[in-house]
Amino acid sequence: MNPTELSAHGKSGVSRRAFLKGSGAAAAATALVHGPGLVAEETKPNVVSVGLNTITLDVNGKQQKVDVEPRTTLLEALRLGLNLTGAKPISVDGSSGGSTVLLGGKPVSANSILALECIGKPIVTVEGLGGNSTAISGEIAVGAIDPVCRAFVNHDASQCGFCTPGFVMAVKAFLAKNPKATEAQIREGLNGNLCRCGTYANVIPAVVDVVKGARNGS
Ligand code: FES
Numbered sequence: 001m002n003p004t005e006l007s008a009h010g011k012s013g014v015s016r017r018a019f020l021k022g023s024g025a026a027a028a029a030t031a032l033v034h035g036p037g038l039v040a041e042e043t044k045p046n047v048v049s050v051g052l053n054t055i056t057l058d059v060n061g062k063q064q065k066v067d068v069e070p071r072t073t074l075l076e077a078l079r080l081g082l083n084l085t086g087a088k089p090i091s092v093d094g095s096s097g098g099s100t101v102l103l104g105g106k107p108v109s110a111n112s113i114l115a116l117e118c119i120g121k122p123i124v125t126v127e128g129l130g131g132n133s134t135a136i137s138g139e140i141a142v143g144a145i146d147p148v149c150r151a152f153v154n155h156d157a158s159q160c161g162f163c164t165p166g167f168v169m170a171v172k173a174f175l176a177k178n179p180k181a182t183e184a185q186i187r188e189g190l191n192g193n194l195c196r197c198g199t200y201a202n203v204i205p206a207v208v209d210v211v212k213g214a215r216n217g218s
Contacts, residue, residue: 049070050069050070051069052067052068052069053067053068053070053116054066054067055067055115055116056119057077057082057119058120058121058122058123059078059082059084059123059125059128060084060123060124060125060128061122061128066081066082067081068081068115068116072114072115073110073111073112073113073114074101074103074108074111074113074114074115074118074123075087075089075099075109075110075111076111076115077115078101078110078123078125084125084127086126086127086165087099087101087110087165087166087169088162088163088165090162090163090166090194091111093112094109094111094112095192095194096163096166096193096194097109097163097166097167097170097192097193097194098162098163098165098166099111099112099166100165100166100167100169100170100193101123101124101126101169102122102123102124102125102169102172103118103121103122103123104121104122105122105173105176107169107173107174124169124172125165125169126149126165126168126169129145129148129149129168129172130145130146130149146168146172147210147214148168148171148172148175148206148207148210149168151207151209151210151213152164152167152203154206154209155203155205155206155209157202157203157205157206158197158199158202159199160196160197163194163195163196163197163199166193167193167195170189170190170193171190171207171210174186174189174190175210175211175214179211179214180211181207183204183208186204186207186211187204190203190204190207
């Protein structure tokens with residue numbers, strides 16, 4: 001397998017290992033041809049370049065083109081390339097949960113994964129939940145938004161709101177696996193998300209309400 005070919009590693013396009021190998025080889029080749037620090041001028045389709053690469057990501061059900069460098073994180077691609085600013089850069093190592101999005105149905109920290117690794121995998125951000133990130137704390141038709149967002153509004157489960165999109169996506173992933181979760185399980189399941197404003201006392205009842213609502217069919 002040519003390690004620089006994005007399309008040569010199954011549906012996902014490229015493995016992290018192959019990509020790192022490929023980008024290293026590409027960087028070495030570029031340094032030889034163009035000199036160190038220079039960016040290759042030509043970018044062949046499906047080949048990793050040391051400069052910008054146009055890739056297609058499946059975000060919120062749409063195929064979206066975005067220019068990324070090999071080092072670009074998914075969070076940077078979403079926020080800077082696609083103007084989807086719900087996921088937040090709160091911590092560089094993902095320990096705050098602020099950049100949580102769903103990748104292939106699983107919660108991931110968007111700032112801990114490269115955009116190139118996400119090719120071919122469905123990505124869902126808070127903007128894809130039927131409302132938008134400002135809707136969570138704004139004056140909107142509450143009935144139009146996702147039940148988790150609605151519960152956060154009803155329980156006033158956000159103050160500055162910076163952590164809220166990450167919490168909401170973590171709740172979506174948690175409840176998808178644990179639709180009948182108890183309060184204790186909810187507390188444990190969400191312990192990877194931090195809130196500087198300390199809204200935990202409102203977040204937990206909000207999630208309990210979502211479980212009850214699902215049970216009652218509302
Ligand atoms: S509401 Fe401010 S950080 Fe959570």
